[in-house]
Amino acid sequence: MNIALLGYGRMGKSIETIALDRNHNITLKATSSTTTFDFSETDVAIDFSIPSTAVNNIKKAIEAGVPVISGTTGWLDHYDEVLDYCKSNNGTFLYASNFSLGVNIFFEINSRLSQLMASVEGYDTEIEEIHHTQKLDAPSGTAITLAEQIIDNTRYKGWTLNKPNSDELHIEAKRIPEVPGTHEITYNSEIDSISIKHTAHSRQGFALGAVIAAEWIKDKKGIFSMKDVLNIG
CATH class of the missing domain: 3.40.50.720 (NAD(P)-binding Rossmann-like Domain)
Structure with a gap:
């Protein structure tokens, strides 16, 4: 080809x-x-x-x-x-916001988990993404895809990089040298936390x-x- x-x-x-x-x-x-x-x-x-x-x-x-x-x-x-x-x-x-085969499986896990969490009260959700310092956009396209999946299934109306309102999903975007890409979604309550995470080891x-x-x-x-x-x- x-x-x-x-x-x-x-x-x-x-x-x-x-x-x-x-x-x-x-x-x-x-x-x-x-x-x-x-x-x-x-x-x-x-x-x-x-x-x-x-x-x-x-x-x-x-x-x-x-x-x-x-x-x-x-x-x-x-x-x-x-x-x-x-x-x-x-x-x-x-x-695709991310072509990694593992990330696309991660998208499916994220979507299913957000559906499950939608029926449970008391949890706040946040996304953390870390990429190399040469990445031009923030948040990453992958983080936006993850956020949109959560928004589709939960009470959140949108996402923000700033301090969130009660109906906004917070994305923390970090830029660190030589990090190919890490994305973590965390559901926090007073009782416990649930997290899923994907870490790329290379491009x-x-x-x-x-x-x-x-x-x-x-x-x-x-x-x-x-x-x-x-x-x-």
Whole structure:
């Protein structure tokens, strides 16, 4: 399979290594300064760029008829715009806030736990996420996904990075050098605490999941998620 890398930072380079190990070819390595995109030999594009270029990258690939896997966060104010563009161009698109296979299992656990906790009184919920200091957005897309799952199932109406109101879910975002990604959800009461936690040991899990998603989506049409790739939920 021929893969275009839209974004060639640390994640792009990790994806390249895994893709080559799995006998794929890299046909394009686009950076934030790239203005010309040649998708003529490309089967799938994988976007791990930066928020300011992600929308343009995704649209250019869709316009060229190339399926897009995107893991860039911080651009989701334009998410519906991109979905509409994909549909109007009969394109193929898959966005995930986190491509780690373990994290996507963690999402399912988080959703189920929040459903169980919704019927129990006396617990306050908080999320802590820790990433490396080069991560540009806060909170992480993964933390937002976790928060939205909890909000869907509980009394919370929204999330905040600041001191929360009674109906807001607090997310504590920390930036520490060389931390690939840690997410912990805690339910606290006067009696006890319940926590679930996912700790990434390297970026390899994110990169592997993105390549697996690219392998799965080749030759498909439509809008998908990692649930489709993993056949879960």
